[in-house]
Each structure stands twice: as structure tokens, then as C-alpha cells.
Amino acid sequence: MQHKFDVIVIGAGPAGSSAAYNLAKAGFNVLVIERGRKPGAKSMFGGRVYKAPVEKAFDDLDKAPIHRWVVKERISMVYDEEALTIEYDGRGRHSFTTYLTDLSSWMADKAVSAGAKLVTEVVVDKLLIEDGWVKGIVSGDEKLYADVVVDAEGINRLVLERSGLVEKLRPEHVALGFKEVLKLSKEDVNKFFGLDDDEGLAWVFMGEYTDGLPGGGFLYTNKDSVSLGLVIYLGHAVKELERHVYDLIERVRLSRIFNKYFRDARVMEYSAHMIPADIKALRPKRLVYNGLVIAGDAGGFLLNLGYTYRGVDFAAYTGYLAAKAISEASGDYSLESLSKYERYIDESFVGQDLKRFSGVHDLYENRRLFKEYPMLAINMMRRLFNLEYESTRFKDAFNESRKGVVGLTTLLKDLWGVYRKL
Amino acid sequence: MALNIVVGIKYVPNTTNVNIDPKTGTLVREGVPSVVNPHDLVAVEFALELKDRYGGKVTALSMAPPQARAGLEHVLGMGVDEAILVSDRKFAGADTLATSYVLAKAIEKIGDYDLVVMGHETIDSSTAHIGAQVASWLNLPYIYYVTGLEYRDGYFYVTRELEDRVERYKLSKPSLIAIKMHSRIPRHVRLEYKLRAVLDSPIKVWSNDDLGLDPNCIGLRGSPTVVSKVEFTPKVPRKNIVFEGDIRESVQKLIKALLEEGVL
Numbered sequence: 001m002q003h004k005f006d007v008i009v010i011g012a013g014p015a016g017s018s019a020a021y022n023l024a025k026a027g028f029n030v031l032v033i034e035r036g037r038k039p040g041a042k043s044m045f046g047g048r049v050y051k052a053p054v055e056k057a058f059d060d061l062d063k064a065p066i067h068r069w070v071v072k073e074r075i076s077m078v079y080d081e082e083a084l085t086i087e088y089d090g091r092g093r094h095s096f097t098t099y100l101t102d103l104s105s106w107m108a109d110k111a112v113s114a115g116a117k118l119v120t121e122v123v124v125d126k127l128l129i130e131d132g133w134v135k136g137i138v139s140g141d142e143k144l145y146a147d148v149v150v151d152a153e154g155i156n157r158l159v160l161e162r163s164g165l166v167e168k169l170r171p172e173h174v175a176l177g178f179k180e181v182l183k184l185s186k187e188d189v190n191k192f193f194g195l196d197d198d199e200g201l202a203w204v205f206m207g208e209y210t211d212g213l214p215g216g217g218f219l220y221t222n223k224d225s226v227s228l229g230l231v232i233y234l235g236h237a238v239k240e241l242e243r244h245v246y247d248l249i250e251r252v253r254l255s256r257i258f259n260k261y262f263r264d265a266r267v268m269e270y271s272a273h274m275i276p277a278d279i280k281a282l283r284p285k286r287l288v289y290n291g292l293v294i295a296g297d298a299g300g301f302l303l304n305l306g307y308t309y310r311g312v313d314f315a316a317y318t319g320y321l322a323a324k325a326i327s328e329a330s331g332d333y334s335l336e337s338l339s340k341y342e343r344y345i346d347e348s349f350v351g352q353d354l355k356r357f358s359g360v361h362d363l364y365e366n367r368r369l370f371k372e373y374p375m376l377a378i379n380m381m382r383r384l385f386n387l388e389y390e391s392t393r394f395k396d397a398f399n400e401s402r403k404g405v406v407g408l409t410t411l412l413k414d415l416w417g418v419y420r421k422l
Numbered sequence: 423m424a425l426n427i428v429v430g431i432k433y434v435p436n437t438t439n440v441n442i443d444p445k446t447g448t449l450v451r452e453g454v455p456s457v458v459n460p461h462d463l464v465a466v467e468f469a470l471e472l473k474d475r476y477g478g479k480v481t482a483l484s485m486a487p488p489q490a491r492a493g494l495e496h497v498l499g500m501g502v503d504e505a506i507l508v509s510d511r512k513f514a515g516a517d518t519l520a521t522s523y524v525l526a527k528a529i530e531k532i533g534d535y536d537l538v539v540m541g542h543e544t545i546d547s548s549t550a551h552i553g554a555q556v557a558s559w560l561n562l563p564y565i566y567y568v569t570g571l572e573y574r575d576g577y578f579y580v581t582r583e584l585e586d587r588v589e590r591y592k593l594s595k596p597s598l599i600a601i602k603m604h605s606r607i608p609r610h611v612r613l614e615y616k617l618r619a620v621l622d623s624p625i626k627v628w629s630n631d632d633l634g635l636d637p638n639c640i641g642l643r644g645s646p647t648v649v650s651k652v653e654f655t656p657k658v659p660r661k662n663i664v665f666e667g668d669i670r671e672s673v674q675k676l677i678k679a680l681l682e683e684g685v686l
Contacts, residue, residue, distance in 0.1 A: 117621065121611045142613045144617075
């Protein structure tokens with residue numbers, strides 16, 4: 001092909017569009033190649049985006065398709081259709097809910113308005129590598145050259161795999177997120193969850209809904225719908241899960257705790273997507289090569305603390321850093337020159353967070369967190385509050401609930417583990 | 423030998439939840455994700471195969487609101503050379519008569535064409551009128567359910583497949599054919615063609631200022647069709663009756679139940 005671009009960006013998700021937008025603004029001739037019918041067509045997330053990093057990557061965030069600003073956070077432990085919940089009702093304007101397809105379209109539109117070119121429905125098969133340099137991309141029998149390539153293809157990084165730059169994805173490295181979007185009226189969302197028009201709720205829960213498997217659930221309120229979903233760790237699920245994941249999420253919707261909200265709701269959408277889980281294992285040996293920078297999920301940039309999931313903002317921010325490193329390379333796209341990007345990542349909140357919380361993944365190996373502790377918590381609440389004649393002492397409720405479920409030393413050890421890693 | 427081919431494209435709502443405007447009886451297209459009518463993709467494939475074989479040019483033609491550009495970009499990505507979007511608020515609300523009139527006039531304006539290729543119907547309204555009507559306006563030979571075409575000595579030798587027989591026709595130039603669904607698998611888009619669609623923007627937009635048609639013949643005013651009422655098939659709740667036990671008795675019970683329901 002006679003065309004040649006300064007930069008080819010693989011994928012029009014939050015990472016790719018952020019890189020494209022910032023590079024186009026800096027005067028680069030950028031082409032974004034997206035395999036879906038439109039940007040965001042292949043993207044999926046739980047439902048919440050943290051504002052600050054996205055605001056750094058994109059101007060005019062106030063014009064983005066924002067549904068609700070999260071002011072309410074709930075964390076629940078669920079056992080036997082009963083829940084113990086902590087709620088924080090704050091003023092926060094730090095994160096918002098939205099539909100990722102709409103947000104991705106907005107981000108891609110920003111990139112196109114800044115001068116980037118976008119081609120959809122085209123699959124990039126692999127990187128075009130000549131003499132140890134990434135020179136462009138290969139799609140079917142076609143080649144397209146560029147001075148530098150940004151790989152923002154997402155977690156299912158087939159381009160990097162086929163180009164021999166990362167190992168094949170393994171179930172232990174990823175989680176599966178799946179959700180239903182349930183249609184309610186705006187008034188019902190407000191009424192059910194105690195919210196004003198532009199206020200949102202983020203609710204995470206752990207316990208029986210994952211069949212005791214490591215993972216958890218989430219609920220986010222959109223403008224006039226609710227996203228209800230689960231995350232399970234695939235390494236465990238492939239070995240132990242005995243039912244379809246859509247049955248799992250349906251059971252959540254039909255459970256005593258949630259059904260009251262969704263009795264008259266219509267399921268608008270069902271979707272599922274892989275999520276980076278074992279960040280250490282997923283990080284490519286290098287985030288840059290001669291002529292290549294890796295951003296977003298493809299680099300394993302996602303933080304999952306159980307009570308906080310951060311993917312979209314990490315992706316947008318790493319795309320922004322990729323653009324920064326490329327802009328500053330002044331035409332020298334060798335590994336040495338681009339390795340600045342790795343330094344930017346490691347020094348940024350993304351790198352710092354992932355380092356600081358690198359032990360969190362080990363917590364998911366502790367099954368008691370998903371089975372025994374929710375059970376203990378609920379049993380204790382039952383003893384404390386479901387009174388008939390005599391009232392219960394707190395310590396009796398605790399000790400009786402604990403007995404035969406988990407030893408005191410184990411419990412203290414687990415508590416210490418959670419405290420240390422979070 | 424080269425052929426100038428015009429191929430008709432409709433960008434249709436990709437949904438089973440089709441909403442009808444209760445006032446006008448026309449389809450509500452806003453907010454519904456759209457795709458190129460699958461029959462038209464087969465027609466595009468047919469036209470591109472002819473171009474591969476005989477050389478020439480393929481022009482896509484669509485009468486639609488501006489959002490149909492995405493559909494035209496898709497067929498440009500498949501290898502169509504250029505696209506014409508006939509778009510004007512004055513064309514809105516058209517039935518098949520007014521639509522076929524506008525399309526025929528647009529094809530006349532294109533002028534230098536040998537063959538018009540269409541899908542034989544669309545998935546949103548399934549009238550199969552447009553091909554026949556455009557052919558009538560232009561006074562062209564028209565064959566539908568076409569599965570093959572040979573171009574020899576200035577004539578088209580066309581194969582038409584029906585349920586029980588194959589018919590062959592010899593058509594003069596220019597002609598209009600409608601392609602049988604499933605007779606071809608539409609090719610995938612190519613990066614090179616998609617790039618051209620994005621970089622060179624080969625979509626021409628023609629309004630009624632370009633065509634200069636009588637306002638009484640276009641849009642809602644030029645449409646004699648009146649949709650008096652739309653009724654959807656009622657949803658019949660499932661009864662979930664299971665007949666168990668001896669197979670002979672169960673079948674007898676099933677037949678009896680079906681008779682009672684009035685379906686046998």
C-alpha cells in the first residue's frame with residue numbers, strides 16, 4: 001500500500017483513542033485500526049470510571065456521556081440470601097458511571113476531531129516485524145507501514161501473541177467479568193437506591209454468588225438502568241464451576257436481595273469480557289520494543305482490589321503516557337529511546353498502584369474470604385439481631401458463629417493478610 | 423468489455439424491535455443500530471465479482487438519511503469504487519413508488535451504466551418492489567432471483583434459480599437484475615479500501631437540488647401508499663404441558679390437546 005503513517009494505533013478502546021488523541025494533537029499523522037463495527041463495539045467493563053486520569057488524557061470531559069457521579073459506595077458480604085453491608089454516603093465527584101460503548105465512541109470522536117484517522121471492521125493479525133523492528137501491521141495479505149505502532153488491542157492480545165512478544169494467555173492470568181444491563185426508569189433508580197438525578201451507587205459484594213469461587217459481584221447505577229455483574233477468576237472457574245456463567249448472574253438477579261429492584265426490569269444487554277487478573281504474569285517482558293509501545297489492558301494495566309476496579313482510567317492514562325513518550329522521542333523510536341515510557345509508567349500512579357497492591361492477587365487464593373467469612377458474618381448478625389426473648393452478647397455471637405467454621409489463629413492470620421496487602 | 427455497474431444499497435435497522443410511528447405509519451429509524459441490508463451485501467459481492475472478471479467500475483447508490491454513510495463506507499471497504507448518497511429531507515417518508523422514482527432519476531443522472539444490481543428485497547420491509555419499479559421507470563429488462571451472469575458479445579446471459587427449475591435469459595444492455603439471497607458470501611472489507619473510504623471520502627451526496635424532481639413525486643407527498651394499521655403477531659404464552667408415560671397414550675393425549683386448541 002502506498003500509504004504510510006507516523007503512528008498506527010491498534011484498537012479504538014480507551015487506551016488506543018487516548019494515545020491517538022494526544023498524538024494527533026501533537027501533530028502526528030495517526031491511523032487507528034479497530035476490528036469492531038464502531039469504537040467500543042468490542043469493549044466491556046463493570047460500570048465505573050475514575051475521573052482524574054481520564055481528564056488528564058482528554059479535554060472537555062464534562063461533555064462526555066456521563067450518567068451518574070458515584071456518591072454512594074456499598075460493600076456487602078452475602079450468605080444464604082442475606083447480606084451484611086457497609087455503606088459510605090459521601091459527596092464524592094471522583095468517579096462516574098456510563099456505558100463504555102458510548103464513552104469509547106466519544107473518545108474516538110475526540111481523536112478523529114483532533115485529526116486522527118479511524119478505520120473500523122479491520123482486524124490486525126500481527127505486527128510487521130523486519131530486522132528486529134516493528135515497521136507496521138499485517139492484516140490478512142495486506143501490510144501497512146508506520147514509524148511507530150501503539151498496541152492497545154486489549155486483554156485478548158492476539159497481535160502480541162502472534163508476534164511472539166508475549167506468552168499465550170492462560171486461565172490463571174485472567175478473570176471473567178459478565179453482567180446484565182437492566183432497564184429501570186430513572187425515577188426507580190433514584191428511589192430504589194436513594195439517589196438524586198445525577199448521583200450514582202457503586203456496590204460490590206462477595207460470597208455465595210460465585211459458588212464459593214474467588215471473585216465477587218458488582219452493581220452500578222446508570223442513568224435509567226443498572227449494571228449487575230460478577231467477576232470470577234478463570235483459573236478456578238475452569239476447574240470447578242459446574243454451571244453456565246449466565247446462570248450465575250441470573251441467580252444474583254433473582255436472589256432475595258436483588259430481586260426486589262429488578263422484578264419489573266427488562267434485560268437490555270448481556271455481555272462478558274476477560275479482565276487482567278495476575279498483573280505480574282501479564283506484564284510483557286518489555287512495554288516497548290523497537291517501534292512499538294504497549295498500552296492499556298494489553299500491558300495488563302488493571303487494578304482489582306475487590307472494592308475498587310480500575311481499568312478504563314488506567315487504559316486512558318497509559319495511552320496518554322504512550323503518546324507523551326512517542327512525542328518526546330523526536331523520531332527515534334528505538335527501544336532505548338522509547339523505554340522512557342516504561343519509566344513514565346513505573347513512576348505514575350498506575351505503576352505505583354500496581355506495585356503497592358501487587359500482593360492482592362494472592363488474597364484471592366484464600367478461599368475462606370469467599371465462603372467461610374461471609375457465612376460467619378451473616379451467622380453473627382443473625383445471633384445479634386434476630387432476637388426472640390434473650391438478647392445476645394457480641395462476643396458470644398462472634399464465638400458461636402466462628403466455632404467449627406474457622407479457628408481463631410487462622411482468622412487472625414487472614415485478617416493480618418488482608419490488612420497487610422490492602 | 424469493462425462494465426459500469428450501479429448497485430443499490432439500503433441501510434436498515436438491525437433489530438427485531440421495529441418501531442412504527444403511530445402518526446405516519448413509517449419506520450422509526452432514529453436510535454436503532456443499522457446494518458447494510460444483507461441482500462444488498464450479496465448484490466455487492468455479485469457486482470464485485472463481475473468487476474473482477476470483466477473490469478470496470480462499481481458505484482453504490484443509496485437513498486437515505488446522512489447516517490447511511492456508515493453503510494456506504496462498509497461497501498466501499500469491500501471494494502466498491504464510489505458511492506452516491508441521495509439524501510434530502512424532501513425525500514423523507516417515501517413509499518416504494520417515490521423511492522424507486524428517485525433512485526431511477528439518480529441512475530439516469532449517473533448516465534453511463536451497463537448494469538444495475540440489487541438485492542431482491544430488504545429485511546426491514548420485504549416488499550421486493552424497488553427492483554421492478556426502478557426497471558419500469560428506466561424501461562430496463564428486469565430479472566430477479568439471479569444467481570449467475572455471463573457477459574458476451576454485448577449481452578448479459580443471466581441464470582435465474584427458482585425452486586423447481588433454472589431459467590436462462592439473454593438481456594440487452596443496460597439491464598437491471600436482483601440477486602438471489604445466499605447465492606454468494608459477501609467478502610470482508612480490506613484495509614486498503616477502507617483507508618481509501620476514510621482518506622479520500624469518495625461518497626458524493628446528491629440532494630433534490632441536484633436531481634431537480636417535482637416535489638409532488640417524492641417523499642411523503644409522492645407516496646400513494648397509506649399504512650392504515652400495523653398489527654404485530656400476538657405473543658402466545660407457552661403452556662408447558664408435558665405428556666409423560668406410555669408413548670402411545672401420550673401421543674393420543676397430545677393429538678387430543680392439539681385438536682382442542684384448534685391447531686389440528
